[in-house]
Every structure is written in structure tokens, then in C-alpha cells.
Amino acid sequence: MNSFDLFDGINETALESLSQDFPVLTDEEKERIYFMSARKYNNYRNNISDTTFSAEEDVKGVERYKRPKMRTASIAAAAAFIIGAGSFGGYNIAKQLSEGNGETHDVNQNVTEDIAQAQTETAEDPRTEEYRSIAESLVSEFEDFLYPYIDEELPVYPETEDVDISGMSEEEREAYAQQIDEEYSKYFDQIWFELGRGDPYDHPNYEQLGSYSYNHYETGMKYSNTDEVMEKALSFMSQFFIEKQFPDLIGEDMTNYEVDRIYDCDTEETPFFGTYAMYNGKLYCNREDHRYNNEQYISIKSAYYFYNRKDEPIVITDIEDDSFIACVKYEFTSVPNNYDMTMKVVNIDGKWIIDQIKPTGPAPDQQKLDIIGKIVNSCNYYDKISCKYSWATRADSELANGDVMPHSNVKSGILYADNTANKEYSRSDDGNDYDKELDIDSLLNNSKSADEKMVETYCDGEKYYYWVNSDEYSDGWYHWCHYTPHENTFCLDNLIIDNFHQVSNRNISHGMTLGPDGQHLVYDYLYDLSIWDITGDINFDGRDCYIIDINAPSYCIDSYNILSEYHYDSIKLYIDKETGIPMAEEYSKEGSIEKCEIYYDIRINDDAEPVPDIDMNDYDLSRFTYK
Amino acid sequence: MTDRELRLLMAESTEKCHRAVFENYCNYVHVIVINILRNCGSREDMEDCVSEVFFKLYKQFDSGIDFSGNLKNYIAAVARNTAIDAFRRISIGNGRNISIDDEGMNELHSSERLEENAEKKERSRIILNLIKQLGEPDSTIIIHQYFYDRTAKEIAESVSMTATAVQKRSSRARQRLKKLLFEAGICKEDLI
Numbered sequence: 001m002n003s004f005d006l007f008d009g010i011n012e013t014a015l016e017s018l019s020q021d022f023p024v025l026t027d028e029e030k031e032r033i034y035f036m037s038a039r040k041y042n043n044y045r046n047n048i049s050d051t052t053f054s055a056e057e058d059v060k061g062v063e064r065y066k067r068p069k070m071r072t073a074s075i076a077a078a079a080a081f082i083i084g085a086g087s088f089g090g091y092n093i094a095k096q097l098s099e100g101n102g103e104t105h106d107v108n109q110n111v112t113e114d115i116a117q118a119q120t121e122t123a124e125d126p127r128t129e130e131y132r133s134i135a136e137s138l139v140s141e142f143e144d145f146l147y148p149y150i151d152e153e154l155p156v157y158p159e160t161e162d163v164d165i166s167g168m169s170e171e172e173r174e175a176y177a178q179q180i181d182e183e184y185s186k187y188f189d190q191i192w193f194e195l196g197r198g199d200p201y202d203h204p205n206y207e208q209l210g211s212y213s214y215n216h217y218e219t220g221m222k223y224s225n226t227d228e229v230m231e232k233a234l235s236f237m238s239q240f241f242i243e244k245q246f247p248d249l250i251g252e253d254m255t256n257y258e259v260d261r262i263y264d265c266d267t268e269e270t271p272f273f274g275t276y277a278m279y280n281g282k283l284y285c286n287r288e289d290h291r292y293n294n295e296q297y298i299s300i301k302s303a304y305y306f307y308n309r310k311d312e313p314i315v316i317t318d319i320e321d322d323s324f325i326a327c328v329k330y331e332f333t334s335v336p337n338n339y340d341m342t343m344k345v346v347n348i349d350g351k352w353i354i355d356q357i358k359p360t361g362p363a364p365d366q367q368k369l370d371i372i373g374k375i376v377n378s379c380n381y382y383d384k385i386s387c388k389y390s391w392a393t394r395a396d397s398e399l400a401n402g403d404v405m406p407h408s409n410v411k412s413g414i415l416y417a418d419n420t421a422n423k424e425y426s427r428s429d430d431g432n433d434y435d436k437e438l439d440i441d442s443l444l445n446n447s448k449s450a451d452e453k454m455v456e457t458y459c460d461g462e463k464y465y466y467w468v469n470s471d472e473y474s475d476g477w478y479h480w481c482h483y484t485p486h487e488n489t490f491c492l493d494n495l496i497i498d499n500f501h502q503v504s505n506r507n508i509s510h511g512m513t514l515g516p517d518g519q520h521l522v523y524d525y526l527y528d529l530s531i532w533d534i535t536g537d538i539n540f541d542g543r544d545c546y547i548i549d550i551n552a553p554s555y556c557i558d559s560y561n562i563l564s565e566y567h568y569d570s571i572k573l574y575i576d577k578e579t580g581i582p583m584a585e586e587y588s589k590e591g592s593i594e595k596c597e598i599y600y601d602i603r604i605n606d607d608a609e610p611v612p613d614i615d616m617n618d619y620d621l622s623r624f625t626y627k
Numbered sequence: 628m629t630d631r632e633l634r635l636l637m638a639e640s641t642e643k644c645h646r647a648v649f650e651n652y653c654n655y656v657h658v659i660v661i662n663i664l665r666n667c668g669s670r671e672d673m674e675d676c677v678s679e680v681f682f683k684l685y686k687q688f689d690s691g692i693d694f695s696g697n698l699k700n701y702i703a704a705v706a707r708n709t710a711i712d713a714f715r716r717i718s719i720g721n722g723r724n725i726s727i728d729d730e731g732m733n734e735l736h737s738s739e740r741l742e743e744n745a746e747k748k749e750r751s752r753i754i755l756n757l758i759k760q761l762g763e764p765d766s767t768i769i770i771h772q773y774f775y776d777r778t779a780k781e782i783a784e785s786v787s788m789t790a791t792a793v794q795k796r797s798s799r800a801r802q803r804l805k806k807l808l809f810e811a812g813i814c815k816e817d818l819i
Contacts, residue, residue, distance in 0.1 A: 007774050016658075030653055040678060239780055
């Protein structure tokens with residue numbers, strides 16, 4: 001619940017009612033505040049006269065609270081955070097700065113974003129080793145809490161015989177399935193709920209709002225009920241931290257709800273779903289499966305995920321009698337560019353507990369942030385553009401004798417765009433053979449003219465027209481679709497329209513390019529500042545460019561190969577220093593260049609060639625053929 | 628407490644007067660202060676601010692100011708202004724720029740927007756009534772958790788329950804409240 005929204009603008013009548021009906025101050029708190037006011041009054045009176053009452057003695061022993069350092073630094077840290085984000089311009093930097101599991105979490109900036117602030121090295125402090133040991137223990141408990149099972153105690157299912165069900169009648173199959181279910185239910189049970197709106201059989205009008213799947217194992221679960229879960233959680237974490245790190249940890253008892261079915265949220269009451277919940281007196285867990293670097297991780301739902309702890313000692317800083325900061329080194333976290341787990345540990349009633357956790361890392365490289373900002377906002381540098389392009393992809397052929405004949409498919413074209421129209425000519429729809437070297441320089445030197453106009457596209461801001469010219473294999477064809485731009489504007493910011501008739505800034509597959517697009521480079525690779533470097537400068541086709549080399553880990557997937565989730569391990573980019581346009585992209589895998597894309601003869605604004613006029617009378621729009 | 632009662636107490640004993648005023652109005656002052664500081668100040672900041680409000684009141688009592696029988700409104704005004712000062716001080720101390728356009732400050736100057744205030748007043752009344760409809764201890768749990776920002780452990784002590792039970796009840800109460808708000812037509816998507 002967002003308390004700010006709920007109590008936003010609460011008026012004084014309501015405040016008075018709150019104070020009367022829901023007072024919160026304990027006697028102890030009242031006394032403390034009263035004595036604070038009395039002390040102030042006495043000090044004031046002492047300054048103006050010697051006439052005081054005996055409150056000075058009354059307040060003896062009452063200490064002025066010391067504001068925790070974590071809080072005072074919070075908003076400054078938040079400001080720094082915003083400045084950093086601001087460097088990215090209009091880029092919705094979800095992958096860069098949001099929580100890693102893709103959900104929007106109500107992260108408490110008051111406390112978590114300041115951990116990296118004002119950390120002072122206290123290596124000489126004699127308590128360092130003791131506190132490091134405490135931190136080790138707490139991290140172990142934290143990691144253990146994330147995993148809901150005891151592997152060695154999980155049930156081992158009995159071997160099942162291979163039964164040929166092909167000869168069974170439907171009744172026999174059903175009976176057999178029921179028998180298998182009963183056998184397995186001795187060890188394991190799964191229940192599910194789907195939440196939706198409307199009739200689930202009324203596609204596409206039915207709207208699925210979510211689904212929850214809970215598992216119960218007869219053996220191997222760490223806890224037997226939700227009380228045990230909370231008891232364990234509270235044994236090493238503060239309540240505040242639990243709520244932030246493990247949202248909805250405990251769900252409602254589901255016994256009174258019908259399981260394994262779809263609920264209509266508009267008409268039916270559903271349980272409050274949590275990570276752990278009871279059902280028929282047994283504990284069920286709604287676990288999460290996620291992957292990092294081709295490894296599968298099972299855990300309970302968590303605000304942050306930390307992968308592969310490094311074999312490095314925990315760094316202890318900001319040591320106080322009742323608190324300290326511990327920084328644990330990990331290989332990766334769910335927040336890119338923050339590779340460490342930094343946690344605030346506090347002592348409450350003689351017990352050390354984790355009070356906050358935040359993925360942290362070094363301050364980002366400002367030059368890199370600036371380059372990303374330019375790439376993402378490159379369309380802001382011009383209102384008109386004309387340019388040529390060549391995209392080549394390796395498509396080796398295997399000959400009859402087993403030899404591999406290297407060659408590539410290439411697509412070349414010319415595009416013109418302003419904020420009212422876009423026109424593109426390209427040589428082919430699916431690429432022509434290209435038998436030259438597949439690298440940036442060769443591609444530039446051998447780029448072919450697009451004069452043949454094999455494929456033409458035109459967008460007038462309302463409709464997107466697509467023609468394929470007749471050739472020896474086809475009579476040519478034609479189609480058009482409605483153009484659905486972002487925010488009802490046609491402009492170069494709306495880079496791409498895909499073949500599903502929707503504008504997307506990411507999906508270029510078989511779509512129309514309004515202009516050179518580098519946003520996918522940021523989404524796919526550059527958001528992780530640690531995997532790329534600026535390795536030099538080059539003048540490419542008359543424009544000064546940065547050379548960027550990306551060493552892409554396996555979790556970086558090229559979004560332009562969505563269907564295959566293709567991974568390139570090495571990428572070279574030439575980024576135009578003035579506009580951020582990606583002039584050249586060279587993608588390699590295992591030392592072999594697999595894909596190469598270049599833009600050249602780029603002209604912007606007054607230098608750009610105008611979008612050619614289109615006379616729609618030239619085209620027979622009624623016949624779906626190209627005249 | 629009337630102006631006359633205050634004068635009588637002052638005549639009897641300054642300390643007794645201060646104590647009586649504090650006992651009568653500390654909860655009221657506290658919620659006013661929390662309402663303004665809860666998005667920027669720590670609990671210690673709020674306690675400090677409440678004590679500052681009473682310190683200012685004590686000084687006013689010394690000056691013999693006439694409250695004309697409207698002591699509560701006067702105290703509310705002092706509390707509000709002191710909390711606004713604290714809000715500015717804490718925000719500036721935290722590096723946050725405050726301007727007249729700042730959203731938080733607009734809230735503080737909302738008295739000029741009568742129509743909006745009327746809506747907020749009605750909305751506040753409905754929300755509070757709906758929270759009360761949850762019944763005890765759920766109402767107290769929700770208010771303590773989301774207005775006073777108390778931890779489950781603290782709430783547990785005040786309602787004589789375990790922290791686990793408080794969290795469970797809170798979850799359920801939240802769901803019920805969400806429904807009630809929705810039925811009342813004032814539930815935004817992101818409210819709960």
C-alpha cells in the first residue's frame with residue numbers, strides 16, 4: 001500500500017479524528033517528548049532570566065536522539081541517482097536502474113539508496129573482524145532463506161514403468177492418469193490459481209491478470225507453516241527490511257478457496273497471494289525460477305537477486321556500537337552496474353539483524369553515460385535525414401562434398417525521413433548474395449546502389465505502404481496498413497514500425513526504419529557499463545566516431561534476432577560523436593564476423609535530401625498489386 | 628481546555644500548566660507533524676518537532692497571549708507552521724531543493740485551493756470511515772502501519788499480538804480495504 005497516496009491531503013478534521021481514535025504515542029514516547037520541550041523551555045528561560053523550574057533535573061539522563069546517518073544521506077543519494085538517470089535523457093532505463101526482476105517495487109529511497117554514501121573506511125577498528133564474522137553469518141542466513149527447500153530431503157519419486165497408453169481407451173487413460181496423480185501426490189502437490197477478467201473461453205476478450213502456482217513437498221520444505229517462516233525471517237532481518245526485500249512474504253490461508261481454476265477478478269473474491277501460504281493445514285510455496293548465465297536459480301520472490309558470490313572478504317565500514325555497513329562481492333546482481341550487496345546491519349536488543357540491502361557499485365563512467373544518452377536520443381539531433389545503408393548477415397552454404405562456402409546476404413537501401421513522411425528504397429526483401437569480406441570496411445567499399453527499388457516503403461503518418469516490385473520469380477505484390485505511432489505523432493522518434501502494424505522502438509524485424517536506430521544497442525548491451533570500452537576514434541565516411549568494443553556475456557541476447565535469441569560474444573561499434581548515430585556495427589561470434597551493418601552518406605537537417613514525393617495514383621490500391 | 632482553564636493552571640503552576648497542555652494536545656500535535664514530515668523526516672525529527680511546538684506554546688503562555696477560547700486552533704496553527712519550518716530545514720539539510728512549486732509544498736499551501744480542499748476533505752472522511760469499518764484491531768494496524776509508519780513489532784505490542792499475526796492481519800485488512808475503497812469509487816490503481 002502506498003501510504004502517501006492513501007493519506008494524501010488528509011484534512012485537519014480527519015487528523016483530529018486520528019489523534020483521538022488512533023493515538024500512537026506510548027507513555028515512554030510522550031515522556032521523552034515532554035522532557036525535550038521542557039528542556040528547550042528551561043534553556044530559553046535560563047537565557048533570559050534565572051527564573052526556571054526544576055525541569056533541568058527532571059530531564060537528567062534524557063538524551064537527544066542522534067539521527068541515524070543512513071537517513072540523513074538518503075535524499076542526497078536520491079538526487080545523485082536522478083542526476084545519473086538524467087544523463088540517459090529520455091531513455092526509459094528500466095534495465096539500467098530499475099529493480100532487476102522487472103517489477104516495479106516500492107523501494108524505500110529514504111533508506112536504501114544511501115548505503116553507498118558516506119562510507120568511511122574503518123579497517124583499523126578492532127571490531128572489524130568480529131563484525132565481518134557477523135556479516136558472514138547473516139549473509140549465509142539470507143541466502144539460505146532465499147531457497148525454500150532442503151535438497152537432500154526432497155522426495156525421490158519412484159521409478160515408473162513405461163506404459164504404452166496408445167492402446168488405451170479414453171476411460172483407461174483417465175484412470176491411469178489418476179493413478180499416477182495419486183502416486184505422486186504422496187510426495188508432492190501443486191495448486192494453482194489464475195486471475196482474469198471476463199470469460200476465459202472468449203478469446204481475445206478475456207484478459208489474464210496473473211497466475212500463481214504453489215508447491216508443497218511432503219519432505220524437504222524448510223518450514224512447516226507460515227509462522228515458522230516469519231519467525232525465521234524475523235530472526236535475522238528487521239520487519240521493515242522483510243517488507244521491502246520479500247514483498248508479500250506471507251499470503252492468506254487458501255483453504256477456503258477453490259484451487260486449480262480461473263478466478264474472475266471482477267466478480268469473485270480471491271485470496272491475498274503471498275510467497276508462502278497455508279492450504280489444508282500444509283505449507284505451500286510460490287517459488288520463482290530465474291536464470292543467469294545459463295544457470296537456473298530457484299528462490300522465493302525477492303526485490304533483489306545476487307548471483308555467484310565472489311571469493312572475497314566482506315568489506316566492513318561505518319562501524320558503530322549498534323550498526324555497521326557490510327559490502328559483499330558478487331559477480332552479478334539484478335541491478336546492472338551494481339555488482340555488490342551492501343547491507344546495513346543493526347543491533348536491536350542485543351541481536352544483530354539485517355536492516356537494509358542494496359546492490360551497489362562504483363560511480364558510473366560519465367563519458368559512457370554521455371555516449372549512451374546521445375545514442376538513445378540521437379533523433380533529437382535532426383528533423384530531417386537521408387542516408388544509405390547496408391546490412392549483411394553471414395549465410396554460409398554447405399556444399400555437397402561437405403565443404404562450406406562462405407557468403408552472406410546483404411540488404412542495401414536508401415531512406416529519407418522527416419517528421420511528416422518516410423520513404424525507403426531497398427534492393428530486396430530478404431537479402432541478396434554478398435560474396436565479399438564481411439566486415440565494416442569491405443561492406444562500405446562494396447555497398448550496392450539501391451536504384452533498382454526492389455522494395456519500396458512509404459509512410460505518410462497515417463498509413464504505411466509496402467510494395468515489392470515484380471521480378472523473374474514473382475509478379476510483385478503490395479499491401480498497406482495503418483500507421484499507429486506513439487503519442488499520435490509522426491516523427492523521427494518513432495523509429496520503427498513492425499509488421500504487426502504497431503510501432504516499436506525495438507522490433508525492427510521486417511519493419512520500416514525511419515532512421516538509424518541505436519536504442520537496441522543500449523537495451524541489449526550498453527546498459528551494462530562493465531562490458532564495453534571506448535577503444536579509439538575513427539573517421540568513418542566523413543564523420544568522427546567513437547570506436548566501442550563490447551565483450552558481451554552470454555546473457556546479452558541480440559534483440560534483432562528475437563526468434564533465435566542469438567548471442568554475439570564480440571561487437572564493434574562506430575558511434576557518431578555528434579549525433580550518436582551508430583554508423584557501423586560489426587557482430588562476431590567465436591572470432592568470426594556474423595553480421596555487419598553500416599549507415600553512410602548520412603545527411604541531416606538542411607543537408608538532407610527531401611523525402612521524394614509519392615503520387616499514390618501510380619499504384620493500384622484496389623488490386624493489391626504493384627503497377 | 629479553555630483559555631480560562633489555561634490561565635488558572637498558569638497561575639497555579641507553570642509546570643502543571645505545561646504538563647496539562649501537553650497531555651491534552653500531544654496526540655493532536657503529533658499527527659499534524661507526522662502528516663507534514665512523514666515523507667522527509669525521521670521519527671526523531673518528528674519527536675523533535677513536536678517538542679518544538681510545545682516549547683513555542685510555553686513561550687506564548689508566558690507572554691499572556693489571549694486565545695479567545697480557541698486554544699485548539701491556535702495549537703494546530705503553531706504545529707503546522709513549526710512542521711513546515713522543519714520540513715524546509717530537513718529537506719535543505721538533505722540536499723533537496725524546496726520551491727513554491729514543489730509538490731510537497733503545494734500540499735502545505737492547499738488552503739488556497741478551496742474546491743480541491745473540499746474534495747480532499749470528503750475523501751479523507753471516507754477513507755477514514757472505511758478504515759474504521761475494518762474493525763479492531765485491523766483499523767489500528769492499518770493506521771499505525773501506514774500513517775504512523777510503525778513496525779509490525781511495535782504494532783504488535785500496542786495491540787497485544789505477535790508480529791507475525793500483525794503482518795497477516797495487515798495483509799488481509801489491506802485487501803479488504805482495497806475492496807471497500809473500490810466500492811466507494813475512490814480507489815486509484817496504485818492506491819493500494
